Amino acid sequence: MSESARCAEDGxxxxxxxxxxxxxxxxxxxCVAHARVLARRDGVVTEPIEDADAEWP
Ligand SMILES: [Zn+2]
Numbered sequence: 503m504s505e506s507a508r509c510a511e512d513g514x515x516x517x518x519x520x521x522x523x524x525x526x527x528x529x530x531x532x533c534v535a536h537a538r539v540l541a542r543r544d545g546v547v548t549e550p551i552e553d554a555d556a557e558w559p
Pocket of ligand 1: 509516533534536
């Protein structure tokens, strides 16, 4: 596996673990911590990234 992808959120360089579908913004790949926060919002769908370094949930 090549270099791990990094969280798409500003200022966060944690490894991505989850692809997140956000109705009001671009789909992006984020770390576990950011996925937990975003997943509480209505309409957000999370999908684990199978080869990610981190585990979700
Ligand atoms: Zn993050």
